[in-house]
Amino acid sequence: xxxxxxxxxxxxxxxxxxxxxxxxxxxxxxxxxxxxxxxxxxxxxxxxxxxxxxxxxxxxxxxxxxxxxxxxxxxxxxxxxxxxxxxxxxxxxxxxxxxxxxxxxxxxxxx
Amino acid sequence: xxxxxxxxxxxxxxxxxxxxxxxxxxxxxxxxxxxxxxxxxxxxxxxxxxxxxxxxxxxxxxxxxxxxxxxxxxxxxxxxxxxxxxxxxxxxxxxxxxxxxxxxxxxxxxxxxxxxxxxxxxxxxxxxxxxxxxxxxxxxxxxxxxxxxxxxxxxxxxxxxxxxxxxxxx
Numbered sequence: 001x002x003x004x005x006x007x008x009x010x011x012x013x014x015x016x017x018x019x020x021x022x023x024x025x026x027x028x029x030x031x032x033x034x035x036x037x038x039x040x041x042x043x044x045x046x047x048x049x050x051x052x053x054x055x056x057x058x059x060x061x062x063x064x065x066x067x068x069x070x071x072x073x074x075x076x077x078x079x080x081x082x083x084x085x086x087x088x089x090x091x092x093x094x095x096x097x098x099x100x101x102x103x104x105x106x107x108x109x110x111x
Numbered sequence: 112x113x114x115x116x117x118x119x120x121x122x123x124x125x126x127x128x129x130x131x132x133x134x135x136x137x138x139x140x141x142x143x144x145x146x147x148x149x150x151x152x153x154x155x156x157x158x159x160x161x162x163x164x165x166x167x168x169x170x171x172x173x174x175x176x177x178x179x180x181x182x183x184x185x186x187x188x189x190x191x192x193x194x195x196x197x198x199x200x201x202x203x204x205x206x207x208x209x210x211x212x213x214x215x216x217x218x219x220x221x222x223x224x225x226x227x228x229x230x231x232x233x234x235x236x237x238x239x240x241x242x243x244x245x246x247x248x249x250x251x252x253x254x255x256x257x258x259x260x261x262x263x264x265x266x267x268x269x270x271x272x273x274x275x276x277x278x279x280x281x
Contacts (some may be wrong), residue, residue, distance in 0.1 A: 004247070005273055006269075009269065009272065009273070010241055011236075012218055012219070012241075012276075013222070013238075013241035013242045015216060015218060015219050015222075016132075016134060016219050016223070017225055017242055017244060018217055018221055019216070020128075020131065020135060021128040021129075021132065022129040023142070024127065024128050024132070025131070025146060027123070027124045027127040028124075028148065029187075030127075030149060030153070031120070031123075031150075031153055032149055032153050033150055034150035034151070034153045035148075035154070038152060055165045101127040
């Protein structure tokens, strides 16, 4: 059974081999074509170098543009939002008046 | 001592039909890609970038060069598909060349279809043993795997191939 299977597979592969070898290109023609073709390795290195250069240029442009950006003074920014009125609770003015050191008066009895 | 280029050329010419068949197998039946791989393999051997050290037979060694070159080509093609660089050059796109199509018998088409369903390693080992008439040990050398692994691939591949080929008659 095993031998018959192997024999059958060998016959099928032999048929495939006959078809392939009938359509195989000539050796001399292939060798001549091989000697005239450009080296793909060099081409790949060239494109890789070009890609790296493009990446470096892109990063450089981004860096320069970022450096020229106008600084924003956040201390002077006042944002008004529609929900501001919710923060207007009784006694809110007490929270805004923070006591400063040196100007505080201490009650000696609590020290 | 490496063989002179003239002797290498004679050896390569003698092996050419079998090497072409092996290259076609390594390239998933894409004959245009196989020609490309075989050209690159010939250049590697004749330029001395791949050197025969005499540890295996010349055929076994050269087939492993072809297998490695095909793997490199696959990786390169995958890279070219990811990067839109193919617009700039003329890399192989992996599609079969319609002009180079071969008229195949029905049984051969079935065999190729069944082989195409096998994992790559199993397909390689079966191809080397049945198509190239190598021993399993030689097939292991070409595929760069141990003898035990090659035997496993051979048995499993053969069983799967048998099942699919028998199944089509059922």
